[in-house]
Amino acid sequence: MSSAMLALRQVRYENRSFWRNPAAAFFTFAFPLLFMVIFNVLFGAGAGRFFTPAIMVFGVVTATFTNLAMTVTMARDNGILKRVRGTPLPAWAYLAGRIGHAVLIAFVLVVIVGAAGALFYEVPVPWASVPAMLVVLIVSAAAFSALGLALTGVIPNADASPAIVNAVVLPVLFVSNVFIQMDNAPDWLNTVSLWLPVRHFADAMIGLYRAGADTSVPWTAVGIVALWGVIGVAIAIRFFSWEPRR
Amino acid sequence: MVAAIEVRGLRKSYESLEAVRGIDLSIAAGEVFALLGPNGAGKTTTVEILEGHRVRSGGDVTVLGHDPGRHERELRERMGIVLQQTGVDEYLTVREIVTMVAGYYPRPMDPAVAIDLAGLGEQADRRVNKLSGGQKRRVDLAVALAGDPELLFLDEPTTGFDPSARRQAWETIRGLAGLGKTILLTTHFMDEAQYLANRLAIMADGVIVATGTPAELIGASSSRSTVTFGLSDGVEPPSELDARPTGVGWTIETDQPTGLLHDLTGWAIAGGHALEGLQVTRQSLEDVYLELTSAEGEADA
Incomplete structure (x- = not known):
């Protein structure tokens, strides 16, 4: 079997395992929707136009970055990674399998959030923007997956992972136009947030979701997110560990 | 070879x-x-x-x-590896995991055969998280066999x-x-x-x-034997037999168990002492092991 086939096969097994823990699967999808409802209630009519794409961004970051950083450290603690390393399965095929499944979940989330926006918050899907959004989503999902794997190199063990992952991801989300609009933020905070990848992902999605938006691909934003992805890959290659540190 | x-x-x-x-x-x-x-x-x-x-x-x-x-x-x-501590995706069944791993190898073993060899034939279609600790250890073996190493x-x-x-x-x-x-x-x-x-x-x-x-x-270690026995309170074996008290009885180490037993039983019969639970044991691999490893341990301390 070719390595690419093996990677696809890993996605299938990951997926099978994912659905066998229905409680975990349910909350993976319910969590972003819950945020969507809360923000729409808090910020009132018209907020859906902003929060539909913003929650898509939140969903993608959660399903890729947060999810991979936590589940891979868990698999590392349980000795699953070490076992894989003793078999002929190439390391990249195993990791590609995990990333493939994370991206799959991210896309399901995007579809659910888009449907919820259209059905409950009068935010129709901007069909003309869909091709450009797909480019943004694919690059971002890949980049945040790579960054999630990179973070596992810093996390010593699974007990430490929720604390570390949340400490990284939540502040970034708060200053990146996802939970709160950055319109009234001080300049320095805006500058900081423009150095980070989530801001560009969010701005791109929110821009494309606007009624009558420019439907071309926002290449600058995509490029910056991709650059972060490359940094993630480099860190992951350098620091990825097959066994936990205690 | x-x-x-x-x-x-x-x-x-x-x-x-x-x-x-x-x-x-x-x-x-x-x-x-x-x-x-x-x-x-x-x-x-x-x-x-x-x-x-x-x-x-x-x-x-x-x-x-x-x-x-x-x-x-x-x-x-x-090669196939059973590590001291490993895990598998516990939401998959034994058969799914072994089939998944067999796919990594160019000439794998039939997953059903690997599962049978590991003694998990009955549990093949159960999820790993439903197995006992010992059965999970057998999953490790089945997985190690999957590639026919x-x-x-x-x-x-x-x-x-x-x-x-x-x-x-x-x-x-x-x-x-x-x-x-x-x-x-x-x-x-x-x-x-x-x-x-x-x-x-x-x-x-x-x-x-x-x-x-x-x-x-x-x-190689020796042809030494150990003789153990018990005596009633207050009675001690003759000092030339070089017996050591163990708390519950006595023990003598010897290269000539035949002669020693002759001396010991002769003394017991003559004095009217009962040798309770008299036993002669050849040195086992365990004794050799303890001797070798404890000597090292003491040298280290």
């Missing part, structure tokens, strides 16, 4: 600790070899270097003609098993040896090494303190 594993002067140091301090090993193809020693002796470090999980600090190592330090796929295709590493395969599960595991391992597989096993149970291994090496404190067949190790 072709050597499956050749080790010369292997060393491994961690920051302040030298875990393996220059060992030599030669394991022939088709042999069952046991690496025996107390916790912390360096067994797992040695085995994990051979598996490619750890990088050695010095020495030469060849496994099936490859240097495991290079982590080549061709070598991993020919020539060489099998078993790192403490029966630790934590109840006596009957251990017996079953032993029969399984013997069956695998019967299929011509080379097996390197680590254990701290003497009886396990004695029952399973063609040859063994005893490790203590990072070095090999003895190596050979179980019979050779017992023979």
Whole structure:
């Protein structure tokens, strides 16, 4: 079997395992929707136009970055990674399998959030923007997956992972136009947030979701997110560990 | 005989600790070899270097003609590993996991056969999170067999098993040896090494303190026997017999059990003493092991 086939096969097994823990699967999808409802209630009519794409961004970051950083450290603690390393399965095929499944979940989330926006918050899907959004989503999902794997190199063990992952991801989300609009933020905070990848992902999605938006691909934003992805890959290659540190 | 594993002067140091301090090993193809020693002796470090999980600090190592330090796929295709602690995705069934892993290998074993060999035929379609601890350990073995390996590493395969599960595991391992597989096993149970291994090496404190067949190790150490017996309170055996009190009775070590028994029983009959629970035991592999490893331990302290 070719390595690419093996990677696809890993996605299938990951997926099978994912659905066998229905409680975990349910909350993976319910969590972003819950945020969507809360923000729409808090910020009132018209907020859906902003929060539909913003929650898509939140969903993608959660399903890729947060999810991979936590589940891979868990698999590392349980000795699953070490076992894989003793078999002929190439390391990249195993990791590609995990990333493939994370991206799959991210896309399901995007579809659910888009449907919820259209059905409950009068935010129709901007069909003309869909091709450009797909480019943004694919690059971002890949980049945040790579960054999630990179973070596992810093996390010593699974007990430490929720604390570390949340400490990284939540502040970034708060200053990146996802939970709160950055319109009234001080300049320095805006500058900081423009150095980070989530801001560009969010701005791109929110821009494309606007009624009558420019439907071309926002290449600058995509490029910056991709650059972060490359940094993630480099860190992951350098620091990825097959066994936990205690 | 072709050597499956050749080790010369292997060393491994961690920051302040030298875990393996220059060992030599030669394991022939088709042999069952046991690496025996107390916790912390360096067994797992040695085995994990051979598996490619750890990088050695010095020495030469060849496994099936490859240097495991290079982590080549061709070598991993020919060996199966049961680590001391590992996990699998517990939401999958035994059959799914073994089938998944078999797919990584160019010439895998039929998953059903691997599962049967590991003694999990009845549990094949159960999810791993529904299995008992002993059954999960068998999943490790089934997974290690999935690629139909020539060489099998078993790192403490029966630790934590109840006596009957251990017996079953032993029969399984013997069956695998019967299929011509080379097996390197680590254990701290003497009886396990004695029952399973063609040859063994005893490790203590990072070095090999003895190596050979179980019979050779017992023979080489000595032909000593131990005589134990009890006496009623206040009675002591004659001092020339050199008996040591054990708390519950007396024990004498000797190279000439026949003469000693003659003297001892003669003295007992003459004095009218009963020798309660009189027993003569040949030295076992366990005694040899304890002698070798405790000497090392004391030298260290």
